[in-house]
Amino acid sequence: MPFQLTDDFLSQVEQHIANKDGLALKELLQELHFADIAEILEELNSDEATYLIKLLETELTSEALMEVDDDVREKILDRLSPKEIAAELEEMDTDDAVDMIAELDEDIQKKVIDKIVDEHHAADIVELLKYDEDTAGALMAKELVQVKETWTVAGCVREMRRQAKNVTRVHSIYVTNKQGQLTGRLSLKDLLTAGEKAHISDIFIPKVDYVTVHTENEEVARIMQKYDLEAIPVVDENGKLVGRITIDDIVDFIKDEAEKDYQMAAGLSQDVEADDTIWELTRARLPWLVLGLFGGLGSVYIMQGFEEALERFPILFFFTPLIAAMAGNVGVQSSAIIVQGLANDNVKGSLFNRLVKEVGLALINGSTLGLLVVIFGFIAGLDPLVGITIAVSMLSVIIVAALVGTFVPIILDKRGIDPAIATGPFITTSNDIFGIFLFFFISKLVLDF
Template sequence: MQFQISNELIEKIKFLVEEKNNEELLLHLEDVHHADIAEILTELSLDEAVYVVKLMDSQKTAEALMELEENVRERILDTLTPKEIADELEEMDTDDAADIISELSLERQQNVIAEMADEEHADNIVELLRYDEDSAGGLMAKELVKVNENWSVTGCMTEMRQQAENVTRVHSIYVVDDKNKLKGRLSLKDLLTAPSRANISDIYIPQVDYVNVHTDGEEVARIMQKYDLEAIPVVDEMGRLVGRVTIDDIVDFIKEEAEKDYQMAAGISEGVEADDSVWRLTRARLPWLVLGLFGGLGSVYVMQGFEEALAKFPVLFFFTPLIAAMAGNVGVQSSAIIVQGLANNNLRGSLFKRLLKELSLSLINGVVLGLLIILFGLIVGQPQLVSLSIALSLLSVIILAALIGTFVPIILDKRGIDPAIATGPFITTSNDILGIFLFFYLSKVILGF
């Protein structure tokens, strides 16, 4: 049965903390999973959460800290001494420890590293901090199991037992040469069935997928997804094995990237949480709102240029929101498909073919919607020429918006700019202005004002 966190449990833990009944408190949390511990800490006040973290064994609280939202974790870490943080980091895999320590100020990082008793673990964390956080080097963990191609099967088993003590999960066994260069991988089945006097060089598999320390995280995710890998080795510029990226790390990376793209599409310029400060939330939202404001002013300016049209055909005014909405919706739909294709690396064919396909699709959609506008005009008794003008304008706006929605994210991607920006207010605003201008211009040509 799945563990359930109830109000009664939270109130009980709060009471035990207040009474400082450590024995019973530890008894309540003894068999609770670290992910549930993290959820419990979130429900407590800061002082209560810190009390629980300091009371419990670092091996369990270290895992719980990794499950916490970043803003909650930062507040807890701010209350801990460098020695207490170091104790937590020594219980973590190097990749998780590097993620935690990167959230601290440079001065605190140095103080925490200085307090770590395991110098090798500390050196590995410092090494990981040198890499970009969104690269394979920034995502990898140093803990892995590797064997030398010149070892015997018997000697290999002894070495593997020692290495496995520091590895949470053994996904793969990697084979290296005397210079630590990656040569291949070792099947556990082949290892167990091989003669004890055989050498690893006789039984290892030379084919192995790997990435460089500077490989972008999205490319790492694509490779692991394509080949269904639970882990992938990471090599440096000289081909030496330096770490591995595991599936749990890449899932966290994908989740963070998806959240970032979703916020960018919604018009939020930086990663924020609901509990962040008003100033940080304002800073993330205001730039796009300013863009929307100027876009709206641009639309007003365009409409002012067609005062004569509005005077002779005031009905056009009432269709302006429809034209703007359709332009924005079609642009966002087109750009969302392109951005998804770019993210998944499955966008095939030339830019011309892609634009031609989008043109065909928008032409079909525009004709159908235009016919519905004409039908609506017949039902309400609207002049046919006005209905035809609106329908043709709508068709043109849809085609233009679709082409912009396709073209812009591809160009942004080629220039190294996150194409997710094209699914938000940027493309909506630009399509609104161009759509309104095209609407009134074509109406002027057709209606002859």
């Protein structure tokens, strides 16, 4: 049965911690997976969580620390000494170790690295810290299995046994030349069926997908998704094999990017969580709210310019929320589809073809909704000319909103700006302004005021 963290179980854990009964606590938790330990850590206060981390074996706690929320981990690390943090890092793969140590202040980082007993492991961590965080170099792990193309099968197997001790999961076996440059990959089946005296150069597969240390994370994710890879090797500027990226790292990256884009689409300018301070939440929310405020003031200014229309046809005032809402909704729909397509590299073809497609789609949707407005006006007893004015305005607004929602993300992407910024408040506010202006402008033309 999967582990279920109940209130009763959590109370037992808290009671054992309060009593400093380490033996009872170890016995209670001995059968749990590290993900279950992480779930418990997130429910404890910082002091209790720290006690638990110090009590349990580092093989277990190192995995659990990588599963907990960033804020929880940060509070626990603040209560651990550099030596205790170093002990946790020694049990981690280098990519996880770098992720954790990067959260510490630089002076603490140096103290922690100095306490790592395995000098080779420490050197690998220092190397990975030098890469930009959005590149494959920062995402990769140094642990992998590599063999030389000049080795025999027997020698290869002996060396693989030695290397595999330091690798959590062996996804692939990479082949390099004497200079350490990546030349291919080795099939486990071919290795097992080949004679012991056969050379790796005779059985390895020279075709292998790879990325460089400077490849952006989004491109790494795209390549792994396209070719359905569980792992991908990473090479330096000279083609030398320096690490690998596994699918779990890419899943974490995609999750983080999705959360960031979701928050950006919702009008949050930085990554925040519900438990963050009021000041942090305010800084994240306020910029987009200010944008919405100015957008609303712009709409007021536009409506003031058509004061005569509101005096002669006051019914128009009651339809302005409808026009603004339709403009914002259509813009968000269009931008969301394009942003998703850009993220998945599915936006193909020329801009002209995209223009024709969006205009056609907007004409169909706008005409349908406009017809419904005319029917509503007829049933409600509106002046037919007013009903036609609202319908034509809605059609025009939908076309413009669809074009804005489509091409703003594309333009931002071409200029190297995250297109996710084009969804949510940005598109809604701009289309509200365009929509209200078009509404009154078309009303002026049709109703002749």
